[in-house]
Amino acid sequence: MSKITKGIVLSAEAVSEYLTKLNAVKTPALSPISGSFPQVERWSIQQKNSSTGENSEYLSASYKFKSFKKAWKFLNYVADSAHTLRHHPTIITTYNKVDLEITTHDVGNKLTIKDFELAESVNTAFNKAQEPEKP
Numbered sequence: 001m002s003k004i005t006k007g008i009v010l011s012a013e014a015v016s017e018y019l020t021k022l023n024a025v026k027t028p029a030l031s032p033i034s035g036s037f038p039q040v041e042r043w044s045i046q047q048k049n050s051s052t053g054e055n056s057e058y059l060s061a062s063y064k065f066k067s068f069k070k071a072w073k074f075l076n077y078v079a080d081s082a083h084t085l086r087h088h089p090t091i092i093t094t095y096n097k098v099d100l101e102i103t104t105h106d107v108g109n110k111l112t113i114k115d116f117e118l119a120e121s122v123n124t125a126f127n128k129a130q131e132p133e134k135p
């Protein structure tokens, strides 16, 4: 016999409306930062003006490592952060050097709080990649 003896039956419309509202609370809409930008160590703010008149903003940073292996250790941490934050950088890697760019594609390549959160966590990844290997 069912354990549920009392309850409220909701219509499919009511459930759908509730879920939409719940989702909006969990993931508030991203909007471009207006006014002054936060400062993140190692990262600088760049602007690109395309011939079509579209102005884009992005963060950029370069990281250098003692070895190729350390660069890849860093990249694996960066991938974890990107996955967790659901925000993904553009990555160019050349041997022991990693160049990163971050912008928010969903708002037309402008800077949002997500970009600065990811930049902070890339710095944390950089510090972790310097730690000596555990035996």
Ligand SMILES: C[C@H](O)[C@H](O)[C@H]1CNC2=NC(N)=NC(=O)C2=N1
Pocket (backbone or CB within 6 Å): 086, 087, 088, 089, 102, 103, 104, 105, 106, 107
């Ligand atoms: C649905 C998904 O979360 C979005 O498309 C995310 C994925 N990762 C992203 N990464 C970046 N850099 N910008 C985005 O706008 C973006 N959007």
